[in-house]
Amino acid sequence: MSEAISYEHVVQYYETDQMGIAHHSNYIRWFEEARIHFFDEIGLGYKESEKMGIISPVLAVEANYKNMSYFQDTVVISVRLTDYSGVRLSLSYEVTDKATGQLRCTGKSKHCFINPEGNVISLKKVAPDRYNTLIKMLEDDNG
């Protein structure tokens, strides 16, 4: 598991539902916000990746809701790289309330890399620098 990279999101009014809480589907979007920030931080930004023809679809996502989030809460989403096989990449998420530290949600996602034609690509061949960045992140922390 890599070190965590944190990202902050303020719960918007349009993200609430009639239960008076942030609708659960938004956490999946916050995971994406935090994941994009994570990849930007480690030098593997989505925008540049898409320009290089490397697309990274979501293969699986899960969220475990622990406590509710409310309008204008600032939540901190911590992202870690948990696994990278050369083909599949796994991330974990932890959402906490910034003010209280209360755990709101944990989650996971799995991804692969494809080209614009939709074929799975090996990052090791197509973008060895990017491959090495990911491998190094896992090694540094597991070592």
Place this chain on the structure above:
Amino acid sequence: MSEAISYEHVVQYYETDQMGIAHHSNYIRWFEEARIHFFDEIGLGYKESEKMGIISPVLAVEANYKNMSYFQDTVVISVRLTDYSGVRLSLSYEVTDKATGQLRCTGKSKHCFINPEGNVISLKKVAPDRYNTLIKMLEDDNG
């Protein structure tokens, strides 16, 4: 103004906000749903248009909220073509509650036609059949 073409939408739980009503931003999305249905019905479907390289961005949109909509309400969105200059196209929307007929919202939108490079195109030149369909719709009703 053309004849109205109606489209139905059921208010979803995830469309509600903590005021206990459908969030106002969703009406803009319902306008789009109804507009896409409108163009499908008159034979100018978005999907086929995009394949032909004709994209129709939104230039302006407005909504006037009259009454609130609630979870599981079925709302009827009636769309009319109100103007077409050959370059710009205007539509009007009326959202009513299906069960009671109560007026919920009225709206307008303006559109043009562009090619994938982002240049404004004349439908009359690029797709005369589509141009004629629109002109005829306005004539039939105004005549």
Place this chain on the structure above:
Amino acid sequence: MSEAISYEHVVQYYETDQMGIAHHSNYIRWFEEARIHFFDEIGLGYKESEKMGIISPVLAVEANYKNMSYFQDTVVISVRLTDYSGVRLSLSYEVTDKATGQLRCTGKSKHCFINPEGNVISLKKVAPDRYNTLIKMLEDDNG
């Protein structure tokens, strides 16, 4: 596992992303649409439940994406009750393309029942008819 109850959703333009596909977060919303339909069909509608002071928050959700969905695809979401302990309730989801039958996504969700104060309630005590409906659904199919 109970019998499946199916629900249809048409992929909207505003649900697509710049990858040209339905954004993965929407499946979580389609699960909700289908779940609400499921509970309506078995006589445990959300709306009536909320009036009775029974709220059913999402404890966990997961989605496994198999194939992409595109603008205007009609997807069929099949929902099954997979487990009910008297406190926790589990559902499974299968999203297929209506036109081709292609599997798009599978998923699961877990729920409990709480009162408006946020305390977990036993359906068996508070709403025995509703409890029996769920138990019977599981028995009928497993028997």
Place this chain on the structure above:
Amino acid sequence: MSEAISYEHVVQYYETDQMGIAHHSNYIRWFEEARIHFFDEIGLGYKESEKMGIISPVLAVEANYKNMSYFQDTVVISVRLTDYSGVRLSLSYEVTDKATGQLRCTGKSKHCFINPEGNVISLKKVAPDRYNTLIKMLEDDNG
């Protein structure tokens, strides 16, 4: 017209559509984000208002799209109070790209104040401090 109060939003991946741009409905949500920030800044925060039983629904909204916004653009939304009759309040919005200053969208919204029962209330009677804040904002700038 009051002085402008500015708010920044980064365009999210989930806000893009298959045209490769931020979907037009998101601007209505960004207006809300910026409006909530505006009211927080002038000491009339939504959260406190709702606790006081003052709800501020949207009566009307409009957006005029000038240029497209893209994934990861930082947009600046400037909000001004343009009118306040004691009952109805009008705001204007200007969305520009932070990096280039390019104008992306202009907009307007109208609001009133209601109590939780849905009746229109006079801020002058119910919350004179809040009333005065708004009147003063308009005077300062128009004077």
